[in-house]
Amino acid sequence: MSTDPRTIAGVGIPDSTMAQAATELVRDAETELLYHHSRRVFLFGALTGERRGVTYDAELLYIGAMFHDIGLMDAHASPNERFEVDGANAARNFLQSYGLPERDVDDVWDSIALHTTPGIPKHKRSTVSLVAAGVEMDVLGIGFEEFTSKQRNDVCACHPRGLKFKQGILSSFCMGTIRKPETTFGNIKADVLSKMDPTYRRTDFTEAVLASKWTT
Template identity: 65%
Template sequence: MTTIAGIQIPDSMMAREATQLVRDTETELLYHHSRRVFLFGSLAGARKQLKYDPELLYIGAMFHDMGLVAPYSSEHDRFEVDGANAARDFLQRHGIGEDDIEQVWNSIALHTTPGIPQYMKPVVALVTAGVEMDVLGLAYDEFTEHQRHEVIHAHPRGAHFKEGIIDAFAHGTIHKPETTFGNVKADVLALKDPHYHRENFCTMILGSSWKD
């Protein structure tokens, strides 16, 4: 079993299958990012002394960006929902119970919705914690220099990860811009798509069919 920064990578048949699926489906950038999300999430969980199933956290982390890529990217749903649905189907094939599937589904569907996951079950909270650390550097100083070094040594960010992850977000959402309304991917398309028109919540209220 591989151990990185004191965190054991799940090595069950299901975990190995998930790893291979991500490696076969996603780019190297997204694969390494997903593994770092698991590791940073696990380290945050250890620091907070949370009790959770590491295998469920692993599946949530590995599938959290699956909705950005074919064949899992739908025409009309948010990419987070696509990834959550892919994880649900995967877990059902492995006979995982509905309560556990719900945790993983929520962990993926909510990982770009700030302010909510940290109040939910640990698997949900920790996928978001891992994403926020790796993408935004949130709680950066709460991880030791040794922990950060070990994680990055095992799964390198590369020279241009910041630009690369934004490009990956744009590639996965540019064909369905309506799904970015009210979430952080609107900022991505505003940066990357010169034709993107950001919807305005207040304009929608004022322009609704109600006559008041």
């Protein structure tokens, strides 16, 4: 059973049977770095929703946040799907085992599948938009100044970033995609492999268009 606090930075951590099971599953499956990152994503997403006056389902937001990077782990990785899709599929299987409505399952699936696709999640329902907002805050610092220093400190006191989080999260992205580089076509993980894998060659969209079998 998790011993993490039930309230962090004023945000209650969902503690239903399903939420507890998700916590234990992700904690067992992921590295410490990814586990703490996922919890921070939930907290920053929830704080964003409260600041914006957005109505959201805390439990769905929690599941989306907790599962959003699980596709980086070998046990949950497919040979040829984007890691975001692998994570979304893992969350869908988990939620379906609890009999959740299809719309809720779809929202969580979208929140994970789209969390690295800038410009789209903010137009979707709150589970999707707030998971993305939490990821953007924790990884890129987007909206950093919109959180109080106390909120940031409280979140990181319970779920520390560590001294080398930036390099660590990039390494996690690299290791989760390096064996299937074709899945980075058209998405931001191409930037990661370009920097971290000397054998990687980015697929260029314009080259792909010009090289197609069409004659004109």
